[in-house]
Amino acid sequence: MENQQHILLVEDEQSLSDWIAEYLTMRGFKVTQTARGDEAVTLIQSLNPDLVLLDGMLPGMDGVDVCKTVRPEFTNAIIMITARDEEADEVLGLEMGADDFLVKPIRARALLSRIKILLNKQNQTSLASSDDPLANDPSNDNELRFNKLIINASTRQVTLADEQINLSTKEFDVLWLLANSAGQVVSREQLVTDLRGFEYDGFDRSIDLQVSRLRKKLNGKNVDKSTDNQTDRIKTIWGKGYLFVKDVW
Secondary structure, eight states, X not given: OTTOXXXXXXXXXXXXXXXXXXXXXXXXXXXXXXXXXXXXXXXXHHHOOSEEEEESSOSSSOXXXXXXXXXXXXXXXEEEEESOOOHHHHHHHHHTTOSEEEESSOOHHHHHHHHHHHHHHHHHHHHHHHHOTTTTOTTSTTEEEETTEEEETTTTEEEETTEEEOOOHHHHHHHHHHHHTTTSEEOHHHHHHHHHSSOOOSOOOHHHHHHHHHHHHTSOTTSOGGGOOGGGTEEEETTTEEEEOXXXX
């Protein structure tokens, strides 16, 4: 297949590696497998895969060091996978250049969803770069501006009234999805599916928690509280979802 997307799978647990490879191959991807971190560096540099699935704990070189080694030259997506659900691991992986983070045990649909999201973003960036001479300008596809609010996807930084707002990875992802659909209602089902890769069951309230935290953090020190209502910025539309309001920042 000429347009078959290539995934490098770096996982030393053979049964898991074979299962992931078979699952992705059945869905049209070309998959190359390796179980060693040092071999992964060589393969990334020689094959330039569209996406790398990178386990954190590997023989030869651990996943964080692999990411740190290849990231200066390798611009495609990297998803880190770890058996440890610790925020420090996630932060370290992201600081070394990983684009996303998954914790074992891996859910097939969640994995596929994360892969598709990153590859779609990658393809859109590639098309923009070939068609638009201004595509490398950070003020374009990777940055959203709403008056005093600036959201940058490349640096994952948010500033409001010249104040930097420190968001967690999940909080940033929720904000980016809502802001990308500014002025439109985004359902909880859509948010859960996009962010976590499985269908909304009507009971999951993690998105509500992320939005609640966002509202508090976006109540910046430099914002005029006397004229600003935080709940009016990200509105809850009961029974439907959330609405990011464009003109109140």
